[in-house]
Structure formats: C-alpha cells, structure tokens
Amino acid sequence: MTALRVALIGAPNSGKSSLFNTLTGSHQKVANYPGVTVERRSGTMTTEGGHEVKILDLPGIYSLNDRSLDEKVSREIITGVHEMEKQPEVLVCVINASNIRVHLRLVLELKTLGLPMIVALNMHDLAARDGIEIDVSRLSEELGLPVITTIAVRRSGVEALKEFLDRDASAYTKPMGIKSDTSTRALQKEAGRITSLVQVSEGGHHKMTRILDSVALHPVIGPILFFVILFFMFQAVFSWAETPMDLIEGSFVALGELIGENLPDNWLRSFIQDGLIAGVGSVLVFLPQIIILFLFILTLEASGYMARAAFIMDKLMAKVGLNGRAFIPLLSSFACAIPGIMATRTIANHRDRITTIMIAPLMTCSARLPVYTLMIAAFIPNKPVLGYFGLQGVVFFTLYLAGIISAIIVAAVMKKTITKGTLQPFLMELPKYQMPRLNHVLLELWQRVRAFLRRAGTIILYAAIALWALTLYPFAPKDATEPDIYYSFAGMIGRALQPIFAPLGFNWEISIALVPGMAAREVAVSALGTVYALQGDEDQVAQSLSTVLQNSWPLPTALAFLAWYIYAPQCLATLATARRETNSWRWTAFMAGYLFALAYLVAMIVNISAKALMA
C-alpha cells in the first residue's frame, strides 16, 4: 500500500509549519527544491489505523497568483505541474480561525483545483480567547468540505485531524460546486457571505495585543524597548556563549593531545589530531552562538514581537532598498555571520534575502576581534584624540563603521543591479501576541542546529582537513632555514601570491598566513605565529607576535592588513552557510569574489595613501 500524499497549504503564518511539526514530530526531512532557495519540508506520520501518510509543508500563499519563488513552488505542486514533486492526493488548507473572512477566500480559490481538501480551522485557542465563535458544521456545509478545528501547537489539538487522515485515498471525495467567477473580488464576496453566516460571534480586537502594541509600537518608547531587547540579546550571546565556546575548544585540544600521546608520531596521528579533531572542533565551536541567538530570535518570533521589530526598523532599512525584516539578521552578524545568514529565512522576498545574505559578512563579527586587537595593540599608540577618546578606540570604531558603510553601499549597488526587481510591499499582518511554547521553540531550534551541522558542517570539516594537508605537505628539507610551513603547499601558494599582494604592502609571511587563515579569521593570529616560528600557547604567541610585528612590519602594511580584514571572507564556515542558504555555488562565489576584490582594493588604497602621507 502506498502512502497517502498530503500537502499543507495556507496563508503565511496560519500555522502550517506548526501543524507539520506536531503531526510528523521528528520524522521529517528538510532539503531544497532543485535549483531554488525554497525549502522542501516533508515528513511521515503513521495513523492509529496503520495508514502511512506523507506530509509536505508548502510555502505560504495568499492566492494562486504567485509572486515569489516560494509561492510559485506551492502553486506548481498543488496544480500538479511541478517537475519533481507529484501532485498531492489530499490538501489540508490551514486557516486562521480569528480571521476566516480573509482565509476563506483562499479556501474557495483552492477548491477550484478539484482536489480533495480538508479545512483545518487553526488557532482555535486564540480565536476562543478573543471571543470569536464559529459554527463549524455550518461552515463545512457552506464550503462542501470537511472542517476540523485544530490547535497546531498542541499535540491534543490535532488528534481530530489525525483521525480524519486515517483512511484510504479512495475515501476522499472531490469538492463540488466550483464557481465560474474566480476573480479575487468575486471570491472575496463569497467569503464575506459565508463569514456572515457562520460567525456566531465576531469577538473583539485582542485587548492585550492592543495594550502591548501601544508600548511596542510607540514612536519613542517602541524603538527604546527594541534596543533594550537587542542589547540584552547581545549581552547574552557574548557572556553566555564564551564559556561553552572555550569549553569546546579546550576539550578538542585536550582530546587531540590525548590521542597524540597514544599514537605513534606519523601522518595518521597528525591527520587525526590536527585535521579531523581540529576540524570537528571548528564546526562545533559555532554552536553556542547559534543556539543562544536562535533561542532569542525564535522566542521573539513565536511571541509575535518580531513583526513589530520589522515595523520599527522598516523606514531605515527601506533607505537601502531592504525590508525591516533584514535588520535582525544583519545585527546578529555582528556576533557571527553564520546565525545571521541563517536568520534571513524570515525575509520572504528572494532578492531581498540574497542581498541581505551578501552583506552580512561585512558586519564586524566577533572572530575579527583577536585580529583587530593584536594589530591595534601593536601599532596604534593609545594617545588621546579630541580630549576624550583614545586613538585605539577611534581606530576600533572606524573599523566597525567602515564595515557598516560598505554594507550600505554594497546593498544599494546590488539593489540597482543584480538583485534589481520590482519594489516589494511591506504589507503584512501583525500577529496577536502570545506566550511562546517551549517545545515549539526547541523543535525549531533543533532544525536550525541540524541544518548547520549537516550542510555547513560537512563542508567546513572537509575544508579544515584540506587546509591541514596543505600546511603540512610536503615536509621541509633537512637543512631548512625557514619555518616548516614555508616549504608546504600552503607556503608555495602564499609565496606565489606574494607578488600579487605586494601593492598592499604584504610580505611573504602575511601571504602564507592568509592561506591557513581561510579557515577562520581568528586563525590569522596563530597562522602568523606559525610563520614567524613562535612557540607557546595562544596568549604567549599573541604576546610575542605583537613585538615581532612591531619590528618587522611598516605601519602602512599593518593598516592595510586591518583594512583587508574588514572585507576578506576569511571564514569558510560563512561561505559554507551562504552556500547552504542560497542553494547556489554562483552566489557563494559572488560573495567570496566581491569581498576579496573589495579587500584587495581598500587594503591597497590604505597602503599607498599611508605611505604617501608618511613620506
């Protein structure tokens, strides 16, 4: 017996994904539709009666007039013209019980497809809370479709739907009475007529939402509250993530050493110690930041606040052609571009989302801090400027600002060229506030973590192993005068690149260090330590490196090196995540390409003008 193919369809935020999660639990698979960024979420469920049901969570649609890639995928699948996905046998149309007038229009439109359809009258709890009463059997009669009330976020709230799905494909009947006039207006009129018949009590505007919004959307208090929340979120990321990150790093170093002591000194030991274990560690070290940031983001989303944040930031973001929804992902990128890029999923428009992903790495992430700190401590005297500020602080601030301004310029240029398209409306419903449900938030969090580990993690691991091999082989000759890395493939690549980097004032030591430095930005510090053959642990290397650099680098070189790190995508994890989230090697290559080009250009300008000024 083949499994029944069921698809969940409905307007955005009607609760499709929640229903999907509750129905399928952990039996789900997340992938991409070929060639597009649209996520394909499928899962299975076994009913009481032993029937196997395959469930597809489709992207939200307002109507069958698709405008975005996501909507197009949904339309193609339910109309049966998608190249890969078979047309579902049964549709479950998820509608919001608080607002049936709008949602019934979609139900009526979908009815014209002639597929068996069940209406899930969802968010029944919220509708009841607001005093909305619906005559369900009358609604079912008027529509000529089975209507089942659900509360998607509660296991018990979907039992009735589960029971209904416990039957053979042949037991479903196709809807009757297809209207000839399917214009939006005609459907709307019909939806209005049905609503007035079945809505026993209209209910009121949710009082609590109104009260909370008078604060959250207040023109003065609203933005203040928003920034307080952001401040708290950042504080949490930086203070809570540090300990587990240190712990992960520490335990992987310890594990490496433990294995090192127990294995003979050969290539296998080096591979396990410096390739494999260090590689896995470099993937896992991102988890604390990802988990904490997403815990906040998902909670804000589930409470209904995220749409308000977008409302507050929209005007500002619109100035660079983006939507208010782009703000949180970009802000998250100040901690780390990886969760930032992953958070762009809330941006509905494809082009806006790509633009946001492309500029996310320009936000100064925390991995740049070790590099900035090292260089500033070594080269910038901490003399006061303008009375109050220290010069070091001013340079730090300038580096942050340069990233932000560059991002604004890049976004503006992209929106006028490669991601150009029709302006997107901001138009959205502000959901009613509610207490987030822990199990829902945790499930969503787990999906993000799993996606990162599976898709980005594997690329990062392979790259880490490749870099290990590049820096180790071939071995240095017996009579070597330079550090080992000089003779390795990484050394060869670095030395070959040196003439190219010469206009930036980079010496061969820097050129070589940039090769293993591709792994992550903070690796630049230890890579320079290796090239300058320094011994000791991380802090000692940084200490002595500071002195070595002071004596061997001219100031213009140091400044150019700082400028390089504002832009250069020296972080494989970011590129791997961009690859996963855009589902495109071309966009990933574009990101790497434009960032390297900018890094090169700006570093060269800095080097040449600093030299000229000092001459």
Place this chain on the structure above:
Amino acid sequence: MMTRYLSELNIGETSIIAGFDTSRVKDKEFAADLEDRLLEIGFEEGLSIEVLHQGPIGGDPIAVKIGTMTIALRKMEAAAIILGEQQ
C-alpha cells in the same frame, strides 16, 4: 469634499474603505499588482478601518485595524486606498 486616502488618516481616526487607486503609486510595476495584494491580505470595500500606530521615522509605516486584524503597510501603499464617508 476632497477625496481622502488612508495615508492621510491620523492615529485614532476611523473611516471606511471606499476603493483603490493604484495609479497614485509612482512605481508602475509595483502598482500593477498592488490592488490584488491589498485585497488578498484583507482590505475590502465597505470595511471600517482605524489607524493604530505610526512608525518612528516620518510616521511610516503605519499599522491599521480592520476587523480583528492589525495590518502593517507603508504610507506609499496606503496612498492607494481611498476612504469613504463615515456613516
């Protein structure tokens, strides 16, 4: 009396949606689809509407109440919504 548009309504004011005039939007490509989008999200002739909130910069975007829903939209979009007389 002059025709009023949703973009001209102040916080706390209520009115009735009388129709749509997307020709008031400068970007023609954007305007082409705007009426359908507005209809699909829940704007409909005859429904009463109230402006609840305005954004912190230049009073843009705005949040309006239609029935039990709160909908956010930019002023530029609101400029295409014609208001009628309050009965």
